[in-house]
Amino acid sequence: xxxxxxxxxxxxxxxxxxxxxxxxxxxxxxxxxxxxxxxxxxxxxxxxxxxxxxxxxxxxxxxxxxxxxxxxxxxxxxxxxxxxxxxxxxxxxxxxxxxxxxxxxxxxxxxxxxxxxxxxxxxxxxxxxxxxxxxxxxxxxxxxxxxxxxxxxxxxxxxxxxxxxxxxxxxxxxxxxxxxxxxxxxxxxxxxxxxxxxxxxxxxxxxx
Amino acid sequence: xxxxxxxxxxxxxxxxxxxxxxxxxxxxxxxxxxxxxxxxxxxxxxxxxxxxxxxxxxxxxxxxxxxxxxxxxxxxxxxxxxxxxxxxxxxxxxxxxxxxxxxxxxxxxxxxxxxxxxxxxxxxxxxxxxxxxxxxxxxxxxxxxxxxxxxxxxxxxxxxxxxxxxxxxxxxxxxxxxxxxxxxxxxxxxxxxxxxxxxxxxxxxxxxxxxxxxxxxxxxxxxxxxxxxxxxxxxxxxxxxxxxxxxxxxxxxxxxxxxxxxxxxxxxxxxxxxxxxxxxxxxxxxxxxxxxxxxxxxxxxxxxxxxxxxxxxxxxxxxxxxxxxxxxxxxxxxxxxxxxxxxxxxxxxxxxxxxxxxxxxxxxxxxxxxxxxxxxxxxxxxxxxxxxxxxxxxxxxxxxxxxxxxxxxxxxxxxxxxxxxxxxxxxxxxxxxxxxxxxxxxxxxxxxxxxxxxxxxxxxxxxxxxxxxxxxxxxxxxxxxxxxxxxxxxxxxxxxxxxxxxxxxxxxxxxxxxxxxxxxxxxxxxxxxx
Numbered sequence: 243x244x245x246x247x248x249x250x251x252x253x254x255x256x257x258x259x260x261x262x263x264x265x266x267x268x269x270x271x272x273x274x275x276x277x278x279x280x281x282x283x284x285x286x287x288x289x290x291x292x293x294x295x296x297x298x299x300x301x302x303x304x305x306x307x308x309x310x311x312x313x314x315x316x317x318x319x320x321x322x323x324x325x326x327x328x329x330x331x332x333x334x335x336x337x338x339x340x341x342x343x344x345x346x347x348x349x350x351x352x353x354x355x356x357x358x359x360x361x362x363x364x365x366x367x368x369x370x371x372x373x374x375x376x377x378x379x380x381x382x383x384x385x386x387x388x389x390x391x392x393x394x395x396x397x398x399x400x401x402x403x404x405x406x407x408x409x410x411x412x413x414x415x416x417x418x419x420x421x422x423x424x425x426x427x428x429x430x431x432x433x434x435x436x437x438x439x440x441x442x443x444x445x446x447x448x449x450x
Numbered sequence: 451x452x453x454x455x456x457x458x459x460x461x462x463x464x465x466x467x468x469x470x471x472x473x474x475x476x477x478x479x480x481x482x483x484x485x486x487x488x489x490x491x492x493x494x495x496x497x498x499x500x501x502x503x504x505x506x507x508x509x510x511x512x513x514x515x516x517x518x519x520x521x522x523x524x525x526x527x528x529x530x531x532x533x534x535x536x537x538x539x540x541x542x543x544x545x546x547x548x549x550x551x552x553x554x555x556x557x558x559x560x561x562x563x564x565x566x567x568x569x570x571x572x573x574x575x576x577x578x579x580x581x582x583x584x585x586x587x588x589x590x591x592x593x594x595x596x597x598x599x600x601x602x603x604x605x606x607x608x609x610x611x612x613x614x615x616x617x618x619x620x621x622x623x624x625x626x627x628x629x630x631x632x633x634x635x636x637x638x639x640x641x642x643x644x645x646x647x648x649x650x651x652x653x654x655x656x657x658x659x660x661x662x663x664x665x666x667x668x669x670x671x672x673x674x675x676x677x678x679x680x681x682x683x684x685x686x687x688x689x690x691x692x693x694x695x696x697x698x699x700x701x702x703x704x705x706x707x708x709x710x711x712x713x714x715x716x717x718x719x720x721x722x723x724x725x726x727x728x729x730x731x732x733x734x735x736x737x738x739x740x741x742x743x744x745x746x747x748x749x750x751x752x753x754x755x756x757x758x759x760x761x762x763x764x765x766x767x768x769x770x771x772x773x774x775x776x777x778x779x780x781x782x783x784x785x786x787x788x789x790x791x792x793x794x795x796x797x798x799x800x801x802x803x804x805x806x807x808x809x810x811x812x813x814x815x816x817x818x819x820x821x822x823x824x825x826x827x828x829x830x831x832x833x834x835x836x837x838x839x840x841x842x843x844x845x846x847x848x849x850x851x852x853x854x855x856x857x858x859x860x861x862x863x864x865x866x867x868x869x870x871x872x873x874x875x876x877x878x879x880x881x882x883x884x885x886x887x888x889x890x891x892x893x894x895x896x897x898x899x900x901x902x903x904x905x906x907x908x909x910x911x912x913x914x915x916x917x918x919x920x921x922x923x924x925x926x927x928x929x930x931x932x933x934x935x936x937x938x939x940x941x942x943x944x945x946x947x948x949x950x951x952x953x954x955x956x957x958x959x960x961x962x963x964x965x966x967x968x969x970x971x972x973x974x975x976x977x978x979x980x
Contacts, residue, residue: 249820256817264808271804274779279797282720284786290722291784292977300729300776307772315765318815319758325817326757342598383593384686386751386824390890393821397752400592401683404753417899421751421824421892423586424593426512429895 247373247407249325253393256321263310325394328407334374336366340385340398340420343427354450360430367436369443370413378404386422389435395421410437471559472957473552477541478855480562484534487569491525492917494518499879499913502906505897515896516584517603521572523587524607528614529569531840532700535707536561536621536656538847539649541855543625545948546643548634548966550958553627557620564617572610575603583607586894588697589670591689592681596674605674612667615660615696622656625649634947636966643946643969644717644724644777647731648710651738655699655706658742663696687754694745702741704836706734708843709774712796715846716778718944719793720785723970726777733773740767750816751823757816764814771807775800790942791865795846798873802838806831809884824894827887833880837916842872845923850944852930853937857953861935864926871919878912945970 335350344359347366358364368374378387380398388395391414396406420431438446467475498518501509510518544552552558575582580601585594589607592598629642629650642650666689673679680689717724724730740763747760778800787793809831813819822828845868852860882905887893891902898906940949949972951960967974 249817252817253821256815257812260812260815260818264812268804268808271775271779272801275782275797275800278779278782279787279789282782282785282787284721284788288786290720290786292723293725293784294723295726295728296780297729300726300773303776304769304773307769311765311768314811314815315762318761318765318817321815321817322757322761325820383598384590388824388890388892390821390825395751395820395823397754399686399752399754401686402754406753417890419890419892422590423516423824423894425598426516429512429897 247325247327247329247409248411249392249394249408250411252321252325256317259317260314263314326406328375328405329373332373332375332407334369334372336374336376338376338378338387338398339381340378340387341381342383342425343420343431345387345431345433347433349447352447352450354447358433360427360432363430363432363434365434365436366418367438367443367446368408368410369440370410370437372440373407373409375405375407378406383424384422385420385424385431387418388421389416389418391416391435397422410435413437413439468563469559471551471555473540473544473555473558474855474955476552476555476558476562477537480533480537480540480565483562483566483569484530484537487525487529488534489920490573491522491530492920494522494525496913496917498522499910501896502898503910504903504907505900507897510896512896513581513584516894517576517582519894520583520586520607521575524572524583524611525569526836527587527700527704528611529565529572531704531836532618533565533614534844535652535704535840536618536625538711538844538851539625539652539707540621542851542948543628543646543649544632545854545951545955545959546646546946547629547632547637548947548960548963549628549632550960551632552624553632554624558624561617561619561621561624564620565614566617568610568613568615568617570610571606571613575606575610578602578606588690588693591670591673591686594670594674595681596677605671608667608671608674612664612671615663615667618656619660619664622653622660626653626657629653634963634966641966641969641971642731643710644713644727644730645707645710645946648706648713648734651734652703652706655738655741656703659696659699659703662692663700666692666696687749687752690749690752691746691755694748697748698745699741701832701835702737704840706738708799708840708847709734709778711847711850712799712843713778713781714944714946715792715796715843715850716781717970718850718942719788719790719796720782721788721943722781722785723945723968723973724777725780725783726773727969729773730777733770733777737767737770737774740770747814747819748823750819761814761816765811767814768811775804790849791860791862791869792846792849792942794866794869795842795849798869799839799842799846802834802842802873802876803840806833806835806839809834822887824892825887826883826891826893829893830880830883830887833883834876838876838880842876845869845872848923850942851948852927853941854948854953854955856931857937858930858934859937859941860930861926864922864929868919868922868926871915871922875912875915875917875919878915879909880912882906882908882912940972943972943976945973947971 337348339346346357348355378398380400385398416435418433582603744764747764
């Protein structure tokens with residue numbers, strides 16, 4: 243079982259299902275189209291078929307498609323429920339403030355705050371294996387907090403908070419970007435995620 | 451008693467074109483204008499791809515880059531694919547339903563010039579202080595407000611979008627009235643050609659969703675001038691909801707007419723009646739109905755909407771899309787397929803649009819979209835759908851109907867060269883984007899980390915290969931008109947009424963009509979002769 247709010251594991255598991263379905267569909271359709279094109283190429287003495295309907299086949303096909311929809315949607319909904327869930331007892335809380343063109347990460351209840359802009363992108367320190375609840379707000383336009391390695395992004399709005407929970411499953415240094423176009427220096431509105439063991443994270447926090 | 455019909459003298463020359471109420475002339479001018487904007491948007495794309503050929507800033511400034519992607523997207527969506535789709539409908543629908551004219555031709559003409567004026571105003575933004583619009587083609591609020599995007603270029607963009615979309619809306623009304631009220635005797639709704647059905651669904655979507663954008667653009671301009679429309683709590687979300695209520699149906703407005711064109715081409719070059727006609731029309735209508743309830747799937751990562759509803763409706767599109775493929779491939783199966791350029795483009799459409807559609811199902815799943823939205827994966831998805839899909843089908847239609855419109859055939863050898871260039875170019879450009887987006891490259895960035903260099907360079911090469919393909923098309927058009935190979939009325943053995951009349955058709959389209967007993971009246975006559 244993946245950890246709660248381990249977005250990377252949730253994404254990977256769901257994506258592998260979609261990827262499998264899509265690759266299989268593409269292979270079948272490509273195959274059928276190219277087969278039909280070759281098999282039914284115009285040749286001498288060939289008369290085209292006069293058949294115009296195949297209702298039974300079409301109905302069966304529609305039912306198969308509906309089953310595919312049901313499977314995909316069910317898996318999507320169950321995954322989304324886990325990804326979107328926010329536990330009420332999470333101790334680590336980070337306030338993310340997005341602005342043109344940078345980020346401020348404030349660690350709730352510690353007074354520690356890290357800020358950086360497009361010239362000096364900030365670093366977001368996180369403990370590995372522990373859930374962290376983020377509360378996001380923008381000071382100006384809509385931005386979006388994206389950590390590709392965690393397979394997750396969420397928009398930051400000027401008019402309301404958005405909240406989400408993430409758990410980094412392994413130590414490392416990951417890139418983070420603003421994903422919603424936000425003006426002149428959008429390209430450079432980056433940050434770095436540094437994930438370390440909870441002990442090292444706490445030492446870092448205490449040293450600030 | 452003899453009656454003599456006296457026709458009012460028709461203005462000739464330039465006035466005979468720009469003030470024409472002939473649906474064919476209006477449509478041709480609209481195709482020409484759309485292709486002009488297509489070239490302009492394409493040049494913007496080539497400039498972007500040149501900038502992105504390697505990391506760092508080489509060719510344009512940050513601000514110019516923002517203007518380029520804004521104008522590229524806006525130019526393609528508002529000024530190229532949507533008006534092009536309507537223009538093809540404007541030309542063909544009266545011919546396919548056996549009508550002499552389009553309903554409300556003056557409104558259709560007004561629609562053309564509103565769209566052209568809108569496009570020109572949008573582009574004139576490059577000439578004013580602070581440059582052209584630079585808030586992207588969907589102008590997210592509050593980025594698009596007066597404080598965050600200053601300069602008249604953005605106001606001109608709003609004005610341009612408003613006029614172009616107003617023109618499209620008016621023309622949609624004209625087309626709907628044509629299909630409902632102008633059909634020849636015997637041409638019942640269940641005998642409409644697949645293309646005309648696809649246009650009917652298109653204009654229904656346009657008439658339902660486009661007015662919402664007109665209101666939204668007016669409100670956005672009011673906000674820029676006086677403030678206070680979208681600035682309160684929930685205002686920015688309301689803007690996005692309103693925008694996408696237009697912005698998703700328009701994606702299908704830019705798709706349906708082209709799937710209809712591909713259907714006609716596949717039927718003609720398989721020499722076979724279109725297969726599963728009822729299922730196809732049903733799927734088109736189901737698709738159109740669903741398309742009005744999927745808009746907020748553009749907003750999964752906002753955290754402000756009910757994702758599950760929009761994920762469900764979006765994923766359900768698999769069913770009608772699958773039925774459309776069933777009909778198109780079913781027409782090929784059992785046919786006698788001639789690999790003309792038109793047919794090659796139609797097959798290219800089937801294969802490339804499939805990639806656009808399948809990646810679309812992936813981003814219809816919110817937990818997957820959380821990662822992929824606003825990344826290059828998404829850019830690849832909609833370029834496979836709109837370029838590999840719609841524009842490939844447009845070129846299929848262009849090779850198929852050019853002889854009807856001009857009386858001259860396009861050159862097959864140049865056509866096949868164009869197909870090859872565009873097929874290779876499209877995949878070189880768009881496939882690496884799937885990988886880059888997955889690996890974490892956001893869209894709308896002017897530079898990127900060095901690890902993304904080789905795939906970006908590949909895309910740039912692909913972009914220029916596409917451009918070469920488009921150039922070959924224009925050369926083909928020029929050459930084919932210069933050294934004409936006469937086509938006659940029906941060079942390909944088409945199923946529908948437009949192939950009955952002369953090429954090009956006379957002012958009022960038909961001197962006579964064959965009996966109409968099905969959606970393929972010319973095939974009925976062929977079968978009767980056998």
